[in-house]
Amino acid sequence: MNISGNCKMLGNSPEFTALLRSLDVAAATDVAVILLGESGTGKELLARQIHRNSTRADAPFVAINCAALPEGLAESEFFGHVKGAFTGAISDNPGRISQAEGGTLFLDEVGEMSLDIQAKLLRFLESGEFQPVGSLKQRHADVRLIAATNADLREKVEQGSFREDLYYRLNIVPFHVPPLRERSGDVALLMKDITRDLAARHQLAPPVYTKAAMKCLESYAWPGNVRELRNLCERMLILFSGREIDEGNLPREIRHQHQSRWTFSLPDTGIKLEEVEKELLQQALEKTGGNQSKAARILGLTRYAFIYRLKKYQLQP
Ligand SMILES: Nc1ncnc2c1ncn2[C@@H]1O[C@H](COP(=O)(O)OP(=O)(O)OP(=O)(O)O)[C@@H](O)[C@H]1O
Numbered sequence: 583m584n585i586s587g588n589c590k591m592l593g594n595s596p597e598f599t600a601l602l603r604s605l606d607v608a609a610a611t612d613v614a615v616i617l618l619g620e621s622g623t624g625k626e627l628l629a630r631q632i633h634r635n636s637t638r639a640d641a642p643f644v645a646i647n648c649a650a651l652p653e654g655l656a657e658s659e660f661f662g663h664v665k666g667a668f669t670g671a672i673s674d675n676p677g678r679i680s681q682a683e684g685g686t687l688f689l690d691e692v693g694e695m696s697l698d699i700q701a702k703l704l705r706f707l708e709s710g711e712f713q714p715v716g717s718l719k720q721r722h723a724d725v726r727l728i729a730a731t732n733a734d735l736r737e738k739v740e741q742g743s744f745r746e747d748l749y750y751r752l753n754i755v756p757f758h759v760p761p762l763r764e765r766s767g768d769v770a771l772l773m774k775d776i777t778r779d780l781a782a783r784h785q786l787a788p789p790v791y792t793k794a795a796m797k798c799l800e801s802y803a804w805p806g807n808v809r810e811l812r813n814l815c816e817r818m819l820i821l822f823s824g825r826e827i828d829e830g831n832l833p834r835e836i837r838h839q840h841q842s843r844w845t846f847s848l849p850d851t852g853i854k855l856e857e858v859e860k861e862l863l864q865q866a867l868e869k870t871g872g873n874q875s876k877a878a879r880i881l882g883l884t885r886y887a888f889i890y891r892l893k894k895y896q897l898q899p
């Protein structure tokens with residue numbers, strides 16, 4: 583599976599298909615979209631799909647990983663430079679924005695952009711104009727912006743490392759990409775489809791996972807999401823091609839998490855579920871000194887889902 587090609591988007595859970603439906607609607611418009619979600623949830627794949635389903639599909643899709651830009655070269659990477667603009671600038675470079683003309687510019691890990699570039703990008707987003715390094719001329723480009731981040735941008739705004747005006751500009755249509763553990767039923771489906779594709783590609787017989795192994799995989803938290811699942815499928819295929827995989831054959835971290843999972847037994851007298859939920863929300867806030875992102879994480883919730891619940895129960899953060 584090559585993410586630069588036409589990779590199949592796998593997932594059948596209501597959580598994921600609802601997202602795909604909304605993304606299709608957004609794709610048909612020309613608005614800026616931001617994809618929020620943990621690492622490996624498929625943000626880049628989804629960004630490419632938005633582009634393919636948009637009126638800009640025949641123009642380029644250009645991705646910039648804002649976390650991997652060498653300091654000092656970021657500006658020329660975005661906006662280009664003219665020959666002689668700095669040592670080593672031996673010829674004109676159009677920059678990524680120009681390369682994306684008519685198409686889509688994908689800003690991955692947008693939260694890692696320096697404040698200087700943020701200011702220049704904002705100016706471009708507002709006027710459509712930018713200035714290549716070393717040039718006095720304004721250039722114009724028509725691009726659609728899709729951004730992605732696994733960071734909490736709101737928190738970055740509060741810390742002063744992300745501009746508030748840019749935050750609002752990017753956050754017009756935010757989409758939350760659910761982590762794998764919140765996609766009901768998708769682990770089994772993805773395991774099957776990815777294993778089948780990889781088996782065909784490596785010309786190996788697929789392994790067979792036992793019920794116990796599947797149960798363990800389905801209750802695992804998948805911190806690396808689909809990327810982790812894909813890597814596991816490949817590793818298990820190579821090691822167990824044509825054989826059975828039982829719980830004991832799974833990597834230790836997966837088995838371990840399964841065994842140490844906290845289980846709650848419902849008392850015969852019953853409980854009030856909402857009271858228990860409220861109590862856990864409060865405890866999570868106390869444990870993390872009121873840090874909503876951390877509190878959400880230890881409950882296995884996204885920050886948005888956490889805040890939604892706080893509001894629902896009228897709890898003070
Ligand atoms: N729904 C999906 N169906 C099939 N493959 C998927 C899906 N989601 C993600 N993948 C695969 O998982 C890997 C990670 O996806 P991707 O790079 O899009 O994630 P990401 O959210 O951009 O991660 P990061 O935040 O680390 O950059 C890729 O190999 C991609 O092809």
Ligand SMILES: [Mg+2]
Pocket residue numbers: 625626690
């Ligand atoms: Mg990515």
